[in-house]
Amino acid sequence: MNSTQRRFDQVQVGDELPALAVPITVQLIAGGAIATRDYFPGHMDKDAAQALGSPHVFMNILTTNGLVQRFVESWAGGPGSALRDLKIKLGAPNYPGDTMTFSGSVTAKRDSDRSVEVTLKGKNGFGNHVTGTVRVCLA
Template identity: 30%
Template sequence: MSPRLSEVSVGDELPPLSVPIQRADLVRYAGASGDFNPIHWNERFATEVGLPDVIAHGMLTMAVAGRLVSNWTGDPGAIVRYGVRFTRPVVVPDDGAGAAVELAGKVAKINEDGTVKVAITAKSAEQGVLGGAAATVRLPE
């Protein structure tokens, strides 16, 4: 059930979310997005260009982080603004387990217009992968 604006306070934490990403997810995302850059599927190419291994698409990482907020609101349409900076790639090894993106969020501000700003933390392999990640949402009264 979606939180109501009257029930939310600055500092409230969103339920944490862990999203697994495997190589097959990268193939599906490439097909959906049209981004077939070999750094997202070819380990040899990825390491030749200086990456530690195949990496997840940045926009896929952004999307899974947005899921933290849409799960909390119960309505993806409640998100009125969302932005991130890509600070570190999510490395996805071909080991059957892949990578996990660990997500946390906190109510950072309740704006005068009744919207709520949520600060998002996204980590993979215990390192931050997104910087300045935040969403502004409109909650029911």
């Protein structure tokens, strides 16, 4: 977690968030599925995933959602920030052995609730795994 609290008045539209590279592993995929109580075999069993036509186990949307939250919260810093809205769309699957790299920027500011909108993407070797927007209130 970022030890510096991001302040609303210091953030400008166009500010870039620092990139975050997330290695995609079997442990991350299976652990995320188990933690979110998603016991679909394609997230934990390579043979089952391959029987479905997938080359390997693949990440579930709830794990992706958590990684998006981690990306934005680590930029926002400290307890003075709060996620208010998160909208994502999945694209290319995340498979073990790849890396998903998050990038994003501030695309809007709203004075009424001291929030900013971050538009982001998480890209892997196949293309965009996730795209979306997150609204976060800042101190």
